Amino acid sequence: MRPDVDDYLQQGIHGEKEINPEERRQFLGTLRERVVIALKQAQLMEPGIYPEVETALKGNKNAHLYLNGNMSYEYLSKYKKIADKFDLEYTIVTNKEYDSELGLVLAYDYAIDKESIYVEKKVTIDPPPKKKGFFGKLFGN
Numbered sequence: 653m654r655p656d657v658d659d660y661l662q663q664g665i666h667g668e669k670e671i672n673p674e675e676r677r678q679f680l681g682t683l684r685e686r687v688v689i690a691l692k693q694a695q696l697m698e699p700g701i702y703p704e705v706e707t708a709l710k711g712n713k714n715a716h717l718y719l720n721g722n723m724s725y726e727y728l729s730k731y732k733k734i735a736d737k738f739d740l741e742y743t744i745v746t747n748k749e750y751d752s753e754l755g756l757v758l759a760y761d762y763a764i765d766k767e768s769i770y771v772e773k774k775v776t777i778d779p780p781p782k783k784k785g786f787f788g789k790l791f792g793n
Contacts, residue, residue, distance in 0.1 A: 695773060701730055
């Protein structure tokens with residue numbers, strides 16, 4: 653079916669029709685089927701970086717990194733630096749009407765249909781504190 657005058661007018665008034673707009677908002681402007689790896693906002697706020705993300709950035713040089721612009725720049729900057737290190741393009745996506753729970757999405761511009769895209773939350777186990785004996789307390793050892 654060819655577009656008619658009404659289609660052109662509607663496109664001019666409302667913009668081009670977008671496929672899966674809700675999914676695109678959730679995945680920072682891209683579609684789930686294109687995603688290599690994704691981190692939630694809370695994960696971006698953790699100290700350090702996820703090695704899984706660094707490995708994905710290193711191994712997917714033709715992918716594009718999307719960072720959630722609704723987050724503080726201090727959390728985005730460490731992943732931006734890694735993208736620069738691997739010469740990877742990135743975009744900081746800010747949507748005033750919708751704040752995605754995702755903070756980082758690495759995706760291609762075509763479907764790859766990767767089954768598992770979410771990185772599990774880091775689990776760190778702190779060693780139990782060593783108890784100091786009487787002389788350790790006394791001499792600071």
